[in-house]
Amino acid sequence: MPSGALDPDEVEKAEKAIGERDPATGGPVERPLPATSAEPVPPEPGAPDPAHDIEQRKREAGVDHRFPFGRPGEPLGRAHPFIFGFTAALGVITAWMLVKAATNAKSVIVMIVVAMFLAVGLNPAVERLRRFGLPRGLAVGAVFLAVIAFFAGFVASLVQPVSEQVTELRKNIPNYVTQLQDNKRLADWDKRYGLLDRAEKAVNSKGFQDSLTDTATGLGKVAVNGIFQTITILILTLYFLGSLPQIKTFFYQLAPRSRRARVALLGDEILDRIGGYVAGQFTIAFIAGVTSYIFLTIMGVKYAIALALIVAVTDLIPLVGATIGAVVVCLVAFLTGTTTDGVICIVFYVIYQQVENYLVYPRVMKRTVDVQPAVTIVAALIGAALLGVVGALLAIPTAAAISLIIREVLMPRQETM
Structure with a gap:
């Protein structure tokens, strides 16, 4: 230009002619030409077997600098039999494991469901007490104590008749034995078939004693298990009843906002x-x-x-x-x-x-x-x-x-x- 400055248009043309410049040196950057990639060559009739000919193996596999062992094949789609079978097998195994876990934890799941059911059923009584001005903690405590008192009264009412009947049975056992001994028909049967001797041998046998011990042990286990489950259900009911509003809010928040x-x-x-x-x-x-x-x-x-x-x-x-x-x-x-x-x-x-x-x-x-x-x-x-x-x-x-x-x-x- 007349002022001695470089013409911008000419500079732009020169840069385009030269190409990209290195920001550190200002000189043109020489980039290598893109390498041509080899495409896999389908086997021709009469071509050597790639299992024996290395060059044929490279040509058919499409070996180049990026894929020294040949181009990978197309990925397996979801409709591929292997992918479908593998996914279905994983689904079946997962479902089977979930069912087995639920079966093993059946008693625990039943206790949780029963406790939640009782908590939801007792919640109206708690809400009614809250309308009278009681805090939720006191209302829950009052309702729970009422439930405990009801079951305690039920058990206490059974103690007296059961104890009286057991005492009466224990007192009358000698009379029952005497009546059996004086019974003419039973004495006649004993003479004919030896009932008393057979009964004595059966009672004194090891198998009878073992079965009696197993029965008593089984009844004891059932009783202890029942007491444990009852206490667990009551404790879970108390916790669920106290935190029922928070539980409801948590499950409601899992739904979409709309x-x-x-x-x-x-x-x-x-x-x-x-x-x-x-x-x-x-x-x-x-x-x-x-x-x-x-x-x-x-x-x-x-x-x-x-x-x-x-x-x-x-x-x-x-x-x-x-x-x-x-x-x-x-x-x-x-x-x-x-x-x-x-x-x-x-x-x-x-x-x-x-x-x-x-x-x-x-x-x-x-x-x-x-x-x-x-x-x-x-x-x-x-x-x-x-x-x-x-x-x-x-x-x-x-x-x-x-x-x-x-x-x-x-x-x-x-x-x-």
């Missing part, structure tokens, strides 16, 4: 129905216990309070609980009273169970759980077949939750399709 409000509303409704089911079961059991106590008091049957509590506790079990309690009461009436007393007890409990099954139970469950009577019976039968007593207890609230989800989620979605 659906969290609806999930929370449905979850609260399900928990309310479980609480209503527990309240309904206690109501039915209370009615059965009070009715039994009044009837047994009028009949003059011994241990009326203990038998009424047995009826109330067993009546908490759906379908078969009332029958179990009735059988116990009728047996006690036969053993401690006359045959007429036993027959009257049988007639009374047959009539009462019909009234409870067809009038009281469906009305209470319809009001508290909002489940049709036929659904409650079917759900209880299926639950009892799957998990026994625990399944029967959990079946009805589970059916209530499923019916709510079907009515509020599935059916509206079907209307939009």
Whole structure:
């Protein structure tokens, strides 16, 4: 330019001609030309075998400086039989291990589920106490102490009749032995078949003593295991009942933010129905216990309070609980009273169970759980077949939750399709 400065256009043209410059030296940078990569060559007819000819092996494999051992093949897709089989095998193994782990931990899982069920069922009582101004901790403590007091009273009511019967049996054993010895028919059988000698040999045999020891040990293990499970369930119930709001919040937060409000509303409704089911079961059991106590008091049957509590506790079990309690009461009436007393007890409990099954139970469950009577019976039968007593207890609230989800989620979605 006239001023002596370099023309920018000329500089740009020169740089393009020279190419890229080194920032350290300012000189042009010489880059190596891109190396041509060798492509794999398909074998031609009559070509040597690559297992014997090294050059043919390199040509067919496409050996170059980047792939000294030849180009790798295409990756296996998900539809490849090997990948599909391997993934399916891993899935089957994982599912089998999960099922096996759940089977091994079945007792623990059942205890956790029962404890959570009891906590959800007792939560309405805690909320009712909170409306009177009690903190949640005190309300939980009061409800839990009431539950402990109920079961303690139930056990205490059984101590006296059981101890009296054991004492009476121990006193009457010599009389029973004397009666057996003086029995003419038994003496005649003993002369014919040697019953007493056989019985003495069987009792003194090692196998009988070993089986008696094993039976006693098994009963002791069952008793200890039952006590341990009961204490564990009570402790878990206390913890779940105290932290139930935090547990609900945690599970609600697992739902997507756009659906969290609806999930929370449905979850609260399900928990309310479980609480209503527990309240309904206690109501039915209370009615059965009070009715039994009044009837047994009028009949003059011994241990009326203990038998009424047995009826109330067993009546908490759906379908078969009332029958179990009735059988116990009728047996006690036969053993401690006359045959007429036993027959009257049988007639009374047959009539009462019909009234409870067809009038009281469906009305209470319809009001508290909002489940049709036929659904409650079917759900209880299926639950009892799957998990026994625990399944029967959990079946009805589970059916209530499923019916709510079907009515509020599935059916509206079907209307939009």
